[in-house]
Amino acid sequence: MKEYIDRKEAISAIREYRGYFQDQKSTDMMLLKMEAENILKDLETFDIVPVVHGKWIYTGKEMWRCNNCDNEIAGYDKMPSEYGVNYCDRCGAKMDEVEE
Numbered sequence: 001m002k003e004y005i006d007r008k009e010a011i012s013a014i015r016e017y018r019g020y021f022q023d024q025k026s027t028d029m030m031l032l033k034m035e036a037e038n039i040l041k042d043l044e045t046f047d048i049v050p051v052v053h054g055k056w057i058y059t060g061k062e063m064w065r066c067n068n069c070d071n072e073i074a075g076y077d078k079m080p081s082e083y084g085v086n087y088c089d090r091c092g093a094k095m096d097e098v099e100e
């Protein structure tokens with residue numbers, strides 16, 4: 001599985017890094033950091049959206065409510081996820097939270 005990092009945070013971490021190469025001449029250190037920044041800037045970017053998790057809550061008469069946005073859907077005698085309705089069609093929450 002791919003893992004993603006925030007480019008701005010990565011560049012900031014490089015700029016603030018004070019590690020093993022701390023004893024290098026400051027110009028060498030600065031050049032190393034600039035090279036690392038340029039590598040990160042050249043990498044491909046992706047639009048990533050955080051996953052919002054939710055769950056269906058039964059409200060009666062085959063009605064289910066999204067616990068994240070209160071959207072209601074009708075016509076399911078069992079948990080909508082059992083019919084393949086795994087996302088709220090209003091807020092996009094992934095309905096994989098379980099009752100505690």
Ligand SMILES: [Zn+2]
Pocket residue numbers: 054066067068069070071088089090091092093
């Ligand atoms: Zn929702």
